[in-house]
Amino acid sequence: MKDNLQRPIRVLVAKVGLDGHDRGAKVIATALRDAGMEVIYTGLRQTPEMVVNAALQEDVDAIGVSILSGAHMTVFPKIAQIMQEKGLDKVLLTGGGIIPEEDMNKLNELGVGKLFGPSTPTTVIITYIQNWVLENRQNLI
Numbered sequence: 001m002k003d004n005l006q007r008p009i010r011v012l013v014a015k016v017g018l019d020g021h022d023r024g025a026k027v028i029a030t031a032l033r034d035a036g037m038e039v040i041y042t043g044l045r046q047t048p049e050m051v052v053n054a055a056l057q058e059d060v061d062a063i064g065v066s067i068l069s070g071a072h073m074t075v076f077p078k079i080a081q082i083m084q085e086k087g088l089d090k091v092l093l094t095g096g097g098i099i100p101e102e103d104m105n106k107l108n109e110l111g112v113g114k115l116f117g118p119s120t121p122t123t124v125i126i127t128y129i130q131n132w133v134l135e136n137r138q139n140l141i
Contacts, residue, residue, distance in 0.1 A: 009133045010060040014042040014051045016067060016075045024097065024118075025066035031122035032064075032129070048078040056086055061133045062113075064125075065095035072099045076112045092132050096120065 013029045015022050022044055033039045040058050042051060055063050063083075067075055072095075080093055096116035099107075104115045114128055 009037040009062070009129065010040070010058060011037050011062045011064055011129060012040045012042065012051065012055045012058060012060045013064045013066065014046050014054075015044045016046050016048060016051060016065055016079070017069055017071050018045065019067055019069035019071075020044055021068050022066070024068075025064075028064060028066065028096075028122065028125060031126060035126045035130075037126075037129070048075060048082055051079055052082040052086055052088065055083075055088060055091060060091060061137075062092035062094060062129050064129075065093070065097075067095060067097040067099070070098070072097065072107070073103055076107050077110055080111055090136060092129065092136070094125075094129065094132075096125070 011032050013025050015025055025041065029039045029041045040054065040060065042054055051063060063079065065075065065079065076093065083091060083093060092113050094113035094115065099115055099117065107115060113132065116125055
């Protein structure tokens with residue numbers, strides 16, 4: 001397990017559905033990479049199934065979904081359901097975009113990690129992922 005604690009954090013950054021605005025996802029992906037994480041960017045127009053399959057194949061610690069389309073109450077629960085079915089219960093599901101606070105709270109109650117709105121400093125997102133992964137990797141020992 002010690003090797004698992006020392007390997008870089010691996011994060012899959014995904015854009016789901018027809019949302020074609022990926023500038024924010026690319027900014028986050030670059031910031032995570034610059035912080036020493038290994039980042040896999042799926043590109044545009046992914047399905048929840050494609051995201052979870054990529055996360056499984058890439059052995060990621062976290063999935064970050066960028067969503068601006070308003071479909072967050074459909075996309076996040078679907079990804080969470082598929083993650084559970086595929087045994088990815090030790091993988092963080094987080095993300096951000098245009099998501100009302102009330103919806104963020106509902107998604108958190110469903111098991112989705114912290115969600116971030118526009119203009120959140122990248123350092124806040126980086127710290128959140130680092131702390132979550134560190135805590136959960138230690139729980140695997």
